[in-house]
Amino acid sequence: MNPHVGEEVWRRETPHVLAALVRRYGDIDACEDAVQEALVEASVAWPRDRVPEQPRGWLLRVASRRLIDERRQSTARVRREQLVALRDDRDPLTDPGPAIEQRDASLEVLALCCHPALTPESRVTLALRAVLGLTTKQIAAVSLIPAATAGQRISRAKATIDLHRRRFPAPATPGERLPEMLHALYLMYTSGHSLPTGPQLLDVTVTTEAIRLARLLHAASPDETEAAGLLALMLLSESRAAARTTPDGDLVQLAQQDRSRWDRAAIAEGVRLLERALPVGPVGPYQLQAAIAAVHADAPSWAETDWPQILELYAMLSAVAPSPTVTMNRAVAVGEVHGPDAALRILAPLLDDPRSARMHRLHAVRGALLEAAGRTADALDAYQHAGALCTSIPEQRFLNARISRLREPGGA
Numbered sequence: 001m002n003p004h005v006g007e008e009v010w011r012r013e014t015p016h017v018l019a020a021l022v023r024r025y026g027d028i029d030a031c032e033d034a035v036q037e038a039l040v041e042a043s044v045a046w047p048r049d050r051v052p053e054q055p056r057g058w059l060l061r062v063a064s065r066r067l068i069d070e071r072r073q074s075t076a077r078v079r080r081e082q083l084v085a086l087r088d089d090r091d092p093l094t095d096p097g098p099a100i101e102q103r104d105a106s107l108e109v110l111a112l113c114c115h116p117a118l119t120p121e122s123r124v125t126l127a128l129r130a131v132l133g134l135t136t137k138q139i140a141a142v143s144l145i146p147a148a149t150a151g152q153r154i155s156r157a158k159a160t161i162d163l164h165r166r167r168f169p170a171p172a173t174p175g176e177r178l179p180e181m182l183h184a185l186y187l188m189y190t191s192g193h194s195l196p197t198g199p200q201l202l203d204v205t206v207t208t209e210a211i212r213l214a215r216l217l218h219a220a221s222p223d224e225t226e227a228a229g230l231l232a233l234m235l236l237s238e239s240r241a242a243a244r245t246t247p248d249g250d251l252v253q254l255a256q257q258d259r260s261r262w263d264r265a266a267i268a269e270g271v272r273l274l275e276r277a278l279p280v281g282p283v284g285p286y287q288l289q290a291a292i293a294a295v296h297a298d299a300p301s302w303a304e305t306d307w308p309q310i311l312e313l314y315a316m317l318s319a320v321a322p323s324p325t326v327t328m329n330r331a332v333a334v335g336e337v338h339g340p341d342a343a344l345r346i347l348a349p350l351l352d353d354p355r356s357a358r359m360h361r362l363h364a365v366r367g368a369l370l371e372a373a374g375r376t377a378d379a380l381d382a383y384q385h386a387g388a389l390c391t392s393i394p395e396q397r398f399l400n401a402r403i404s405r406l407r408e409p410g411g412a
Contacts, residue, residue, distance in 0.1 A: 009046075012205060013056045014039065015133040016106065021063060023105035023112070028130060029158050030067060038063040106131050107216045114180035122157040123177075127184035129154060132209065134191060141196030141391075142187050175221060182230050182286065185214050189234050197391040201245050207238055218273075228277040229287030235270035236293035239263040251398040255302035267297045285321035288313055292329075307336040324356035328365050340373040360389035364399060371406070380406045 014035060021031040038059045052058040113127040125143070128134045134142075140150035192206025214231040221227045243257040252258075274290050292313045299305035314330035327350060335343035347366050350356040367382035380403060387399040 009051055009055045013059055015131055015209070016056055017059045017063060018130055018133065019106040019109040020060060021067070022109045022130060025067060027067075028126070028161055030070065031063070032130075034063040034066040034070070035059070037066045106213055107220065110181050110184060110213065111177050114177040114184065116177075118157055118160055119153075120180065120183075122153050122160070123180045124184045124187060125150060125153040126157040127181075128187060128191070131184070131213070132188050132191075132206065134188075138191060138196075142191035175224060178217075178221060178224060178227065181217060182226055185210055185217065186230060186233075186286070188213070189237070193237060195392060199393045200249065201251060201392065201394040202241060204241070207234070207241075210234060211238065223280075225277040225280050225282070226284040226286050228273045229284060229290050232270040232273040232277070233286050233290035233293060235266045235273070236290055236297055239266035239270070239297065245394065249394055251394045253398075254296065259300070262297065267294075270294065271297070283316075285317060288317040288320070292317070305336070307333055311337050324350050324353070324359060324362065328359075328362055331369070332365060335369055335372065340369040343369050344373070358389060360386045360395070362386075363389065364395075367402065371402075376406055 017038070018031055018035050021034065022028050025031060041062055042055075042059060046052075110127050110131050113130055114123045118126065121143075125139055128139045128142070129136075136151050136154065137147050139154075140147040143150060189207055189210035192203040192210065195201060195203055211231070211234045214227075214234055218224075218227045218231045239262050240254070240257060242263070243259070243261040244252055246252060270290065271294050274287065274294055277287055278291070292310055295306055295310050295313070311330070311333040314326065314333050317326050318330060327346060331343040331346040334346055344366065347362065347369070350362055351366075356362055363382045363386035367379045367386060370376075370379035370382055383399050383402045383406070387396055387403065390396050390399060
């Protein structure tokens with residue numbers, strides 16, 4: 001068996017297995033340990049034999065046996081007679097059965113992770129770990145926080161879970177935890193759309209899973225306009241996936257993308273969702289971001305984009321959901337409407353904030369604006385600073401190309 005095949009299966013199935021276990025047994029910490037032990041066993045058994053026809057069921061059964069073994073050992077140490085309560089005609093732990101193997105519990109586990117007993121940050125962090133299976137390093141990168149902070153959030157979340165006996169009730173109403181669930185899905189998609197590290201720009205498995213969960217959430221809450229807005233935003237962003245890189249994996253900026261390669265079916269679906277949601281209101285940040293993406297999708301080229309409309313939408317987005325990323329994107333629109341000097345003034349406060357100053361894209365955007373303003377030496381410094389902070393190989397190659405071009409005689 002090709003070992004990469006096994007790795008792909010593990011990666012695809014692990015979040016589903018963990019979600020199913022957490023939904024059934026509630027003990028997130030123990031379920032994580034059981035899944036890891038099942039993966040270790042799979043790493044030995046699958047290359048020797050073959051990948052099973054139902055890998056999810058295989059992993060689920062092995063992980064369930066680990067859970068019951070651990071539970072029985074713990075119970076025996078405290079009160080052996082409690083084992084009787086775990087026995088019935090079919091042991092629910094050692095034999096999960098076809099229903100749990102086939103049922104997708106990801107959305108339910110997402111809701112459990114977004115319990116109000118947890119802090120907003122911990123809810124999202126735990127959801128990224130339990131539902132999508134992101135590592136602590138990946139969570140840190142997508143959340144723009146140090147890895148140590150992400151690890152502390154996970155530890156605090158698990159400590160809170162312990163205080164609640166590792167069992168959180170489901171939400172009383174479908175919309176009770178919707179904002180947190182939407183935010184978690186948004187970060188999930190972001191983590192795969194622009195990988196913070198490594199040789200690839202895009203992780204299709206992550207973005208596809210995020211879109212699938214967004215569809216489930218929208219179907220469960222069809223009247224929630226922000227659920228529709230988030231799904232529309234994902235579809236409109238994903239429509240450009242094929243044009244974002246060259247065959248060699250190099251980054252292609254939006255301005256240079258071949259728009260004939262954009263997925264028009266995804267664009268049409270995203271626009272339909274947005275057109276249904278906007279008149280209903282209230283208009284939230286996901287609808288506004290989707291509206292910006294829709295304006296780009298409608299433009300025949302970068303030069304023919306309705307930049308005044310995009311600038312107006314960014315002004316609205318800045319009012320309801322300000323962030324360094326929103327400010328950077330608004331600066332690009334300001335540069336197209338009012339020129340690079342006006343845009344650079346908008347970016348200036350971000351350079352004084354230690355948190356945003358660590359973002360390589362801030363310096364990359366600033367470099368492009370400085371270049372447009374004719375300030376070649378300053379642009380070169382900004383690109384070099386961005387390259388030093390950047391950990392994505394495709395983005396590093398893009399920045400290095402900009403640096404090389406500016407260093408050439410007459411390259412400005």
